[in-house]
Amino acid sequence: MLPTISAPVPSEPEQQPETQDVLSVTEQEILANIQELQGQLRRMREEQEARQGLIDTQQEEAPKPADMRASRDEVTGEWVFAMSSGGLVTALQGAREEMNFVWIGWLEVSNVPEAEQDLVRTRLMEEYSCVPLFLDEDLVDKYYNGFSNDVLWPLFHYVPLPMYKAGGEKKFDSSLWDAYKTANIKFADVVSSVYKIYRILPVRKPLLEGMLSADLVGFHTYDYARHFLSACSRVLEVECSPRGVDYNNHFMSLGVFPIGIDPDHVSKALKTPWTRIRELRETFVGRKILLGVDRLDYIKGMPHKLLGLELFFTRYPDRTEVPEYKALANQINELVGRINGTYGTLEYSPVHYINQHISQEELFAIYNVADVCMVTSVRDGMNLVSHEYVAAQHQDVFANESSDLQPKDGPGVLILSEFAGSAQSLSGAIRVNPWNTDQLAGAIKQALTLSRVERELRQHKLYRYVSMHTACFWAKSFMQEFREVCDKRKKGIDKLPTLPIKEVRHAYAEAKRRLIISDYDGTLTQLQSLPQLAGPPPFVTSLLENLCRDPKNTLFIISGRERRFMDRWFGNLRVGLAAEYGFYYRLPNQDQWQCAGQGLDLTWKNVVHPIMQYFTERTPGTYIENKESSLTWHYRDADPHFGLWQAKDMQINMEDSLSNMPLEILQGNRMVEVRHQAANKSFVADRVLKAMSEPAARAEHGEVDFVLCVGDDRSDEDMFTMVQRLRDQARASPPSMATGERGDHERDNPPRCMARNANVYTVHIGQDQSQADYKLDSLVSLRQLLRKLDSDAQQGQGAPGSRAPPFHRMSTTST
Template sequence: MADAPPQPPAPPSKEQQLSIEEQQIIAEIQELQRHLRELKAQEGHDDDEELVVPTTKTRTPRRVLVVANRLPIRARRDARTARWTFDTAPGGLATALRGIATDVEFVWVGWLGADVPPAERPRVAERLMREHGCYPVFLDAQLVDRYYNGFCNDVLWPLFHYVPLPAYQAGAEKKFDARLWEAYKEANARFADAVLEVWSAGPPTENDSTATSKVPDYVWVHDYHLMRLPLELRRRDARVSVAWFLHTPFPSSEIYRILPYRRELLEGLLHADLVGFHTYDYARHFLSACSRVLDVSTTTPKGIEFGGRFCSIGVFPIGIDPTLIRNTLKSRAVRRRTAELGATFKGRKVLIGVDRLDYIKGMPHKLLAFELFLARNPSWVGKVTLIQVGVPTRTDVAEYQALAKHVNELVGRINGVYGTLEYSPIHYINQSIPQDELIAIYHLADACLVTSVRDGMNLVSHEYVAAQESLDQDDTGIEETRPRSRASSSKDDDDVLQPFVKEGPGALVLSEFAGSAQSLSGAIRVNPWNTDELARAIHDALTLTRVERELRWAKLHRYVSTNTASYWARSFVDEFRDVCEHPPLLPKLPKLPAGRVLQAYQRASRRLVVTDYDGTLTQMQSLPRLATPAPVVTQLLATLSRDPRNTVYVVSGRERRFMEKWLGRLKVGLAAEFGFCHRAPGSEEWTSLGRDLDTSWKDVVRPIMQYFAERTPGTYIESKESSLAWHYRDADPHFGAWQAKDMQIHMEDVMSTLPLEIIQGNRLVEVRHVGVNKSLVLEEVLRQGPRNGYDPPPPSRSEDSPQVALTEDFDFVLCVGDDRSDEDMYQLLKSWHSRRCEAIDHEDDRAPDLYNVHIGPGATHAEFCLESVVELRKILRGMAATSLKDSRTRRR
């Protein structure tokens, strides 16, 4: 199920735009290369021994709860006796996990695929856990229809395969039914409840059989059906270790953004410890969607920091079990069937195609190209046959019925034009076929055609490569247990059992939109939408020399034999374990302790409160003029500034006019344009760093900014008294950041002799005079000390009296900001605090309380953090309440 995304139409090169994400895939490639070097050292092993990447088993793996939409169980209920029968029905996932089942204990959690009456559910659940190690999630019929058939199959599946939501639906007033989303959330919540019923604390350790020493289970969630499950699990128990893997493509951000509930799905996934994809392209699209939809950036090459958590991203291409195919190929039944088919198609080349009858598999594209090939190469008519297996799926859906009809019409048309009484160009098998039959056809075929228009991986390509392995003439294979027919002669039986002799391996024609195309470099890659190219590829596959076919197959077989299903499962589980046991070390700041701050504020008598404006007192806005202070903000500032114990400053990059208009009536100190001009609390006179400052440099810088603004949609220039700023908050985040770096390079060339500096802020680039920063104003405030004239009572040195701070200076400082321009203030206050602590000369003196606070994520010199503006307002509200209470007490 693949995805080969179109290149985004952006001016910057792909390497520049995706440098962070590319570091991730480079690390993955280096790890794979290390494993391959180990494999090359094993070249002396027996040819029949499966080459599996060596993995360590020194650590005892934990129990893993595998959560999938469907359990690998087929359930049937006898209508007469009401007795349930459960049979194993392994799918691709169950087969992939079977290879490491001896090392890891798996417990399955999923929907049973049957509607179980409520009275029978406890008994059914108990039987499934006891007999099959499966725990069912019970869903009623209506929920299944809306969650599975509606949201999963009719919304997510098409969209993830680049089929957008329909622009029009007959008989529907809206293009999207919100009830489907509600059902999806409800189903994910029920899955979470079921998981936690099994999860608890996991099995006891070997050294302690008591329930007091337990190791938590891992929870491995699979596919697009359960994208909300990581979040639902976190809400119920934050201790759960959860990973999620996608078995389909993840679409480009432009396609993904069509989803009405795009944010909610991404937020659900980012609560996982590890998110895995088949290919780097899918991982890159996921990172891009998070950046554009959630407005988050990749914090490290290995994942995303979001909501105070780190979600690791990994690439894990799945494979097959080549040993199973090899053993099946050696069996007498398959060798006999291969010989029979070889006799049937003697003198003809055979092409094989195996697909579900799904619109993403590109069956019509394959048939049209084969028709064109026959039309252009009439000499091949009668000499080549396409065996096309089309496995029916979703036969009750109108779109799939229309596809089946179209395929039947194409097959009939081609056979009608080019077929004869003895010859049919296409043998169309519209049903699933037994594994032995399929392996026999694989081995017989001279070429395999995989023409998916989108496919997550498509393991048909892997199976074909594995089945092309040559067999020795004298290898009788695995003995068959069935007795021979007495009616058949020994001579006839020996003739039938003669192995089919291939003239070298076949060729693989592989769609570039299949995920496996990124790994199988020995294939003939095609664009299935280009019928002419695909027809030429069929001709090339049939006419390759034996030497070239052998070289291509050796390259393909080397990859298929090493990157097996067991290797995929073990790699993911090992990575999952590493992520949980050794989580990435993030520059995580402790959250500002509100209670401690309020206690320090209450006992202090000379307080200094300094805050930034945008992103601190108010939310960031796309246009600066929209970020006006809310009434609650001005009320809090007014209350704090009226307290004679307080000195309050708002230090911002905003213009002087804006600060005067919205905050000028308050008794707070104001600093505009990063400290270029400021005024003291209660004063109306502004002090500037330079009255005759030369601003002629703007004539040089403005044209450069204008050049990039004209070429970057969503950007604008802000002109201030002492600086120029280029804002790209509304631009595409990747393109805007790339343009900002490019602009800085251009400006540095022309500004090398000017006393200016370039500041990369929060989605802005600002040019200002060297030395202008917020710390200049703060330094002056600290030098002058408290300005409100409050005269505290004289300090007491008695043993019963609480400690007091040094007089003639601030004894409480709260400084809050949100971007790089505030870092100078944090550093200045740290230095000031150190000097004040060193100046203490009496054991009863108390050092001033300092709280440097950074709002939001990111590296900073602050000691504390808050997640949002709302949290800061809660702190300020508590401080204001304390000031009001003290004011009433003093009036008494």
């Protein structure tokens, strides 16, 4: 006999952050369909709940924050509060015994008078450690039912979207998005007072940006984490790694934290006198029980479960007997009726379909007596039903008591959908594809015929995981990772202090001879994929022109761009230039470019270009940039994942072909570059400082006593290191070397490139780790600093002159 017991529970969605985006017509149409269908489903649920009195049972669900219920006592008129038994609340019961935390959320009432709100806040904090949020009915309906439940919930579970029907008048209701933002702002305000598939969503970008502002984001499964990274990569076009996402100079760490339950709570509940294990065993004595506990939701796979059961009865007719059913949805009603009509008798029905709330004790009792538990979700977050079933099956409650009941014939068997998040962890279950009805029927047959030894082995594996990876373990793991992320972030920030602006301004004003070396792209201007769009804004050009007029200043700009672009942008300024990362350089007041790799063999391009061309032809959206000293393969416009895959494959191929050549293969921002080792920014910094320290220049203008070196990416790290090395050499040099006098020590020590007491500042733009001594948050901060330096100099000495310090031609010996 095979009674199947199914308990539906309502759905609730998760929160997401806020902001805004522009809606296209197609996106509006898609969202309108989602809202309409989900609204219909929600109304059906509400109607059914009103008739049947359904309330939450202990299932994994998308919870409302805090999930606190409030009502007035009919006699006293006082407020009465109760914490819901929703999945998240129940899962954290064990964690609350070992950790202190505060619930923040809205009450399920909207009529708390303002005069009573302070009293309600005080009571909830004292009795439940809960900070309430008071939201009006309209906002709750739009934010929670409208946007969260009807839009986000299906998207998070990969529910296929309906086709938009021509002629439909409904459009995406932007008021739902506005309500969602308003509610999130209210939540954020409460948090601050106490202590924050996407691609088809019109507001996908601000949702992702809101999540990326966090220090740590955790997911229940690796699949969800992987899909989140994919959404960030495609929607925001950022580089992602398994560790997290670097976005707007902030690194968001990513973690996978499968939630669990409290097995001790289940064990204690099974031993209470009102847990009806005895009665259920007596009712179904001599029969096998297949259990399904599901919310009436399109992701739970209830039709799939019943279709599999129907096919099982067809193939194995000797298994057809047992109790009654009730129907809720038409499809479920039809399937249940069909099974019971075909395989039932006048006395028994194969399927019991329970459409009403059952208590926690009742649910655990059913878990305990069931021989098989079927979880057939077509898509689910974790589904803690599987964990609860395993915990309830761990012991025979009457095994050690004198009882007329026969001991259980070993533990039951878990049949688990491969699309449930828990399938990645519960290896002792029989995993099935709920869309494969043949496989599902076979799994039922297998579960009912497994030997006791095999069932015990499977249960041992399952319970070992469930008992170790509890809700408390989940909470502790997340908090430990969170603390480590925050500590690393704090140490990283402390290790790279912010540039002391006042100190720099004072040192600049007091200096006699200054050198400013700056990277171009990402430092003076925003990054641009096309050289034609990368020219400096007029105010940047004007600022550089003012700095160049000061005779105390030598300004050098280093870029990966070609010489022709550097000439076009800065040819009229008295500024030193380095193109292609320093492979070519030009001193201030000179017209001719010099080559760091004079006479070098560039025939290596004949080897590299065909390899890049091969991958370009097979990767849509890519192109090759052929510079004089390098070849760059850009995949910014390609599919992010396929482009990165191809870039790695291409790099492996090139490393094999170029292993004996003096070349560097660099992975950059959506590009792969092959260049000669002589193309290095550190070379420029070294040559410029040595040229400024030559005897004639030093005798006339003195030593360099102020150096500001700024950059934003990995190519600038060697430049920082070179400037720091030259600074350290100068500080360690004997005092007499400053005058140009030669002594015995100069045979062993080269002339220093700057004053022994020179103020040297190497500065990284952004929050990344760097070899620089200091950091600035953004290029805007650098522009502000340069403006202040220019303004200070002009106020201190009047209009600067135009006489430039002499520069002597550098040696062009190749490196």
